[in-house]
Amino acid sequence: MSVLSDWFTGSLSAALRIWTAAAPALLLIAYALIGLAAYVVRTLAWGRFHDEEADGRGLGGLTTARARHFFAWLMRPLWQGLAAAGVPPNAITTLAVGLAAGGGVAIAAGRFALGGWLYVSAGALDYLDGRVARATGQASPSGAALDSVLDRYCESAVLVGLAWYYRESWVLLPCLLALTGSLFVPYVRARGEALGATMKDVGFMQRPERILVLGLSVALSPILEAIISPEDPRPPHWIAAAGVTLIALTSHATAFQRLAFLVRALSGSLPRDDRRSLPRTIAVSALATALDFAVVQMLMIGTGAPPPLATGVGCVAGGIVAFTLSRVWAFAAEAGPRGSQAMRFVFVSGSSAALNAGGVAVLLLLPAMNDRLAWVLTRLVVFVTWNYPLLRDHVFALGPAVNDVNDDVPLSDPRERDVSRA
Template sequence: MKVWYNRIMFSRRIQQQARYLVTLLIKPVARLGITPNMLTCVGLLLSVVTAIVIAQGYLFLGGLLVLFAGIFDMFDGAMARATNAATTFGAFLDSTLDRFSESIILFGLLFYTLQHPGPQDSLWPALSEQTWMVLFIFVAMSGSLMVSYTKARAEGLGIECKTGLLARPERVILLAIGLLLNAGIWVLALLAVFTYVTALERILAVWRSSNRQSAEMTNSSYRQQQDTRDRTLPTVGINESIEPDVRPVPTSIPPLGGGVHPE
């Protein structure tokens, strides 16, 4: 558990440093009148170019473009922070086009795979490498969408969900490494497995958070009922006492034949 925590903290520190550097680079561009949404759309076009390059078989160049596109993806957010132009629609557009960008790049890799049916990695132990590549690309694409959807759905319910092994930055770096080293099938296998692991991690995290919220609401409701019940019960003061109803009892025993009368 400590290892995972340290890894997450390390990853977040890297992201924070990267955002800081990008913010410094983007400040001069902000003076040109370019809006964050413009940069978001340019990032989508860059992903289309990357997919075309990969589809044509230029895998090393495609890996470099994947890295550049991943860095460029932070420009729109940095521009919004630098110009105080962050909007709800801008955040929505950025998240939506990110899904398109990732799917388009994987589609470019799928097109390349279908055009090259022969073996691409001599170390791959299974037969029909092309079939495995197609399968891994499909699973990795659907898994990436599920990772993003679980986070978005949780936040829509008011639950923070930033846990998980393979968020978008890690997926971009892994895919770029696979293309640069011509080890695409191995990286796709990792993406196919660990994107679903990440989605399951987020499902479990949301389940724990929702159970914790339900328990807190139940305890709060119980305490409110107890307070209401305590306020409605009658109270007796410390110095107050209830005196019994004592009445004189007549008797005919002499010499008290006339009865007993209290003084």
Template sequence: MLENLVAWLTGNLSPSARIWTALGPAILACVYFLGGLLIFCIRVAFKGVPRDEETLKRGNAGFVGYFLRHYFFWVIQPLWAVILRSGLPANALSMLSGLLGISSGVAVAAGRFALGGWLFLAAGILDVMDGRIARTRKEANPAGAALDSVLDRYVDSAMLMGLAWYYRDTWVLLPALGALLGSSLVPYVRAKGEGLGVNVRDGAMQRLERVLFLGAGTALSPILEAVFWPEEKHPMHWMAVVGLVFVAIMSNLTAISRFRNLVKALAPKRQEARSEKAIVSLNAAAGAIATVADFAVVLALVEWMGLLPAWATVLGALLGAVVNYSINRVLTFRSTAAVGRQMMRYAVVSGTSALLNAGGVALLTLHPQLAYTLGWWLVRGVVYFAWNLPLQRDYVFNDTNSSDALMEQRPHAA
């Protein structure tokens, strides 16, 4: 018995022990939560969904919707009641959550994924409870809210830094860093919106979803490794990898969606003769057609003529600019402004776009493990949405900002 305990603490586990350290807590959790879900569904059938007001305030999510959130807070009521009666301060729960979360990062960095995953899930459950405890006791205050928020960022960052350290010599380092970025931006955009008077709480990957997908994937990953790759000294932990990649993608999409909604809510309203959706769709189609022509030129110049990808990108961008301008002027924006000034503005946008694309491709080709074609598409997508689309809409083809329109708006001299 003592030998097994020492082996568990030091991580010197047999394949079967690795399975049970991951599966043991999972079995207990599944028995409790699945049994609770059955009872919850029966209760809902007779009495309806027991609504949790705080859940309703946090906004809906794509993966863990209102029904599952109400269920989760209903099923943990016994644990919540025990903690409430214990008299533990809410700040103590926040600190304990922070300690467990930071410990989870240390554990996964050392390769103890089952331990790290369960610690991370436990930290998430405690984080859910601390604020509720404070509000129930009427002890909530700004200091406690600040402590909770900052510790949440430390917990998320510690877990993701631990995973990044473990995967530092593999490609998984990139999604680990991406998840770290997205997990930081999602709450930041919400806080920025609240500071500006705009509520941006919705999104498919909020903190509860991040804790569930990342924690469960990490905690259960040793099972597959022990079954299929029992002799690996540094296993990949593929369930953790899947969860990490998923969190990296969806957290950044959530941050971008919140950021877009925030800017849209704060930006001055424009009166458009046509719907914004139609303009964006036609502009995207024009960009796609121009991009196909551009990419065909890049492939021909690089593959057949041996030109460097950066220079091929410049020439391809020039051809794409001509195609894009023609389609957007005639079909997308139906502009009637003077062609000369408009072409000068378009040349500015296209020239800077070509430089941005060429520079981005040149930077990415410094990493030979990344195919230049993939790098080309990545750079082109970023430049299009961050530079080309907004400037074409608001600067090049916006007839109300043209010099002729501005002259007409000025009062004539007597």
């Protein structure tokens, strides 16, 4: 009882902090291994288990169909037991919200192991409530709406708790980005399906993956902290920081992935072939960025120039290299009008420099934000959302590398790509 009391009050020794963070994981691993052994026997005797509902949910990029069917089989005894006991599905949903809210409070107070495992438990209950509802004939549109809305509160509670804990750290930015990304991902899907598009298989960081990554990274982070800084009363929790940063990046990438798919689906067009132009543009950008970075560091360290100014000058220097290589190699657009391409490239480069400089300036307003991290984050966002789309569709739009129909025959009008593949 004393250990349990110390766990809730946060006064455990380093060894016990490791044990209490790892013990639930060990129990889950043991359950999964026992289940896997039973599943192998079941497969050999009666064939592989197939769950139709798992097919209906679609696949995320981090899971496979076999993994989801195995997980459904592993969770089957739990929801069957709850259904047999007559537990109302809405009670399971509200319990999940309570656990997630408690997890958010625990995380805000620095109790990452407790908060992380509460969130993982809430995620498991979120899976079970729908199963119980359908097994007992209690599924309804109102229950589905309630479950969907409360899911957003569960995820937000944990991310708000993380944001509070990291309120004086650079990790605050990934927390806020993860919060907005986790809201945009389901919104784009809901909006798309309301307009008649099928979105279930679009996106690689969906809710199950987010629960797994965020919950486990938070729950297991005290293990590392107990090893490297056992006496620190407010450790940085690097594993949790890495997890929430991954969620921040991949959730927005998934939202943009879904948005691009939705726009193409509603407009009746298909995505263009970026297999040559995208990797070459990344290589060109990497080379230009290396020059950009060298100029930035030289100005900041050698002359003491402020980061926004140094970033702007570095972008201009890198742009000269980027234009030449993009025109002759990445997009193979030498046949296009050089003057027009140059003017358009100047516009893209100038606006990119402004966006990069402004982004760095804004990020440096955050507490404890490192100028190099701000530079990297800004460059990444500007490249994905601004540079590459404009280079492909505006500056070098007539290059054969962006031709979806025939890479050897340039098109007179880029819009013909969509017509030919409609």
